[in-house]
Amino acid sequence: MSGGVGPTSDISLPKEQEQEFKEHHDPVSSSKLSPKSQKTSQALHSATNRKPGSFSFRQLNALAVIIVLSASGMVSPQDLAFVLFSVAYMYFISKVAFPIQSSIKDPTVFSPQNKILRLYVLVGAIIGLLLPIAYIFEGIFEGDKQGISAASPHVFLLASQVFMEGLAFSDQFSTPIRVFVPVFYNSRRIFTIVEWLSSEFSKNYEDYGGSAKRLYLGRALAIANMAFWSFNLFGFLLPVYLPRAFKKYYSTHKVKEF
Template sequence: MSGGVGPASDISLPKDEPSPPQNLPPKITPKQTTPLGFFTFRQLNSLAFMLVLSASGMISLQDFTVVIFSTIYIFFLSKFSFPKQSITQEQPVFNQKSKILTTYILFAAVIGLFLPILYIFEGILEGDKEGIKAAVPHVFLLASQVFMEGVSASCRFSLPIRVFVPVFYNSVRMFTLIEWLKDEFLRFGGGGEGLSRRLVVGRGLAVANFGLWSFNLFGFLLPVYLPKALQRYYGGNGTNASSSKGD
C-alpha cells in the first residue's frame, strides 16, 4: 500500500518486455492478474475502508464531494491538459529499487493509515464516537487517495495526472488534520483510565500525522515529485527541444 505518499504506484509500473516468440503462448505475469480484472488488492482494501467509514455515518457530504470532484477532474485534465503519452516516453520518476523511498512509503502507511484505523475501530468498540469523529475524515480521504492513485496507474494516465492525485488529496487533508488537532486538544479525558489513554494516543496520532503530511506535501510532493514528473513529461514529448530551437 502506498500510504498516500504519492509515487508508490509510479515506481512500481511494469517495464516493457520483448514480445514472446510466436510459437510460444504469451507469458502471464502476476501484475497482469487482478481480483476483478481491473482493481488490485490494494485498491480493494482502500475501497473497503471507504465503505466501512461511510457506513459509520461520520463522513460529511463535503468529503464525498471531494472524491467525486477529483474523479471527474482527473479525466478532464487527462483529456484537455495532460493527454497520455506512450509508455516508453513516460518512464517511472523514481528508482524502483530505492530503499529510502520504500521505507518512507511504509512509514507513512503505518503512521497515516494503519494506526489511525486501529484507533478508530477501538473507539467504535468502546463507544467513543465523539473521540474519533475528527479522525475519520482524514482516514477516509487517505483511503480515497490510495484508491485513486491505483486508478490513475491502472488506467495509464500521464505523469502529471498521477502527481495531481496525491497533491490534491494531501492538500485537502491538511484541513481535516487541522480539525483533528483542534478536536483532540480541546477535549478532555475523563471517566476512567481507558479514555485518558485514548486521549493521549489520539493527540499523538494527530500531531504525528500533521507533521508527516505537512512534510510530504511541502517537502516532497511539491518541491521534488512535481518538478521531476513535469520535466519528464514535457521532456519526453519534445517541448524542450522545440522551445530551444525557437530561441
C-alpha cells in the same frame, strides 16, 4: 511513488523500460532473453498493465475502508463530494491538459528498488491508515464519539487517495495525473488533520469518557499525522516529485515533436 501510501509500481527502472520496448517492437530479440529476464518482464507487464476494471489488493482494501466509513455515517457530504469531484476532474485534465503521448507508458520518476522510498511509503501507511483505523475501532468500544468523528475524515480521504492512485497509475493516464492525485488529496487532508488536532486538544479529561491512555494516544497520533503529511506535501511532493514528473513528461513530449 505516489507521495503517499499509494502504489510504487508506477516506477520502473530505465533498463526495464528499454527491455519492454524491445519486446514490443522486436519479438525475435525478445525470444532470446534468458528465462529469468522473461519472468521479470512478464511480472512487470502484469503489474503495470492490469485489465480495465480490475483492482489491486491495495485498492480493494482501501475500497473496503471507504465503504465501511461511508455506510456508518462517519463521512460528511463535503468529503464525498470532494472524492467525486476528484474523479471527474482527473479524467477531465487527462484529456485536456495532460493526455498520453503514445501507446508506450510514460517515463518513470523513481526506482522501486529504492529502499528509503519503500520505507517512507510503509511509514505513511502505518501512521496514516493502520494506526488511525485501530484508533477508530478502539473508540467504538470506549464510546469516544468525538475522537471517532475527528479521525474518520482523514482516514476516509487517505483511503480514497490510495484507491485513486491505483487508477492514476494505469496506462490510461500520464505522469502529471499521477502527481495530481496525491497533491490534491494531501492538500485537502491537511485541513482535516488540523480539525482532528483541534478536537483532540479540546477534550477535557473530566468530561472525557475514555481512558487517559487513549486521550494522549489520540493527541500523539494527530500530531504524527500532521507532521508526516505536512512534510510529505511541502517537503516531497511540491519541491521534489512534482518538478521531476513534469520534467519527464515534457522532455518526452519535446522528443516526439521532432
